[in-house]
Amino acid sequence: xxxxxxxxxxxxxxxxxxxxxxCVPISNHLYFYWYRQILxxxxxxLVSFYNNEISEKSEIxxxxxxxxxxxxxxxxxxxxxxxxxxxxxxxxxxGGSGIDTGELFFGEGSRLTVL
Amino acid sequence: RKExxxxxxxxxxxxxxxxxxxxxxxxxxxxxxxxxRQDCRKEPKLLMSVYSSGNEDGRFTAQLNRASQYISLLIRxxxxxxxxxxxxxxxxxxxxxxxxxxTGTRLKVLA
Numbered sequence: 726x727x728x729x730x731x732x733x734x735x736x737x738x739x740x741x742x743x744x745x746x747x748c749v750p751i752s753n754h755l756y757f758y759w760y761r762q763i764l765x766x767x768x769x770x771l772v773s774f775y776n777n778e779i780s781e782k783s784e785i786x787x788x789x790x791x792x793x794x795x796x797x798x799x800x801x802x803x804x805x806x807x808x809x810x811x812x813x814x815x816x817x818x819x820g821g822s823g824i825d826t827g828e829l830f831f832g833e834g835s836r837l838t839v840l
Numbered sequence: 841r842k843e844x845x846x847x848x849x850x851x852x853x854x855x856x857x858x859x860x861x862x863x864x865x866x867x868x869x870x871x872x873x874x875x876x877r878q879d880c881r882k883e884p885k886l887l888m889s890v891y892s893s894g895n896e897d898g899r900f901t902a903q904l905n906r907a908s909q910y911i912s913l914l915i916r917x918x919x920x921x922x923x924x925x926x927x928x929x930x931x932x933x934x935x936x937x938x939x940x941x942x943t944g945t946r947l948k949v950l951a
Contacts, residue, residue, distance in 0.1 A: 760941075829929075
């Protein structure tokens, strides 16, 4: 069964450093997302991406964040200058294929720890 | 009012019990509704979609009340393996597939 893969599974970084989280979505999906979940809190929408551009973003997704799908397969989330409060689990998700049930398929997540 | 609201629980129930969770949503224009399950420190996984007429999948029954803007999930004959956090998910009707998650309701099924 196809799956969404994310790397790294865990990254520890110093405050102020740049971080890139990578995702390989399921190939026939049309919409791609980044969500984050701070420990013990809810899953929060960051950004959706369709047709090679951002279709929607939340207020969390400020100028420190950017997304790219440079080669038609990888989907990346970049945090330019990490803050302590960026420590969270970041989930990549995809959906919206030809057989559309509205289901989102999530990767296993990348845990980011900012020190 | 929060976009998607759930009682965080925890709900501690004995094996074999029936348990019900509710979820309310704020945007009356939302069209798609789901229950996801999340195990500790894992990714959310779709449990079931919620249809207007209500739907059942084995021991799980989902209901939608558009007039009152709430969704429910009923779990019958609870198993230990049902212990998880149940996430109510609603699409934000913005012309894209944007999904808003509730805080989740924690269920612990006790032996």
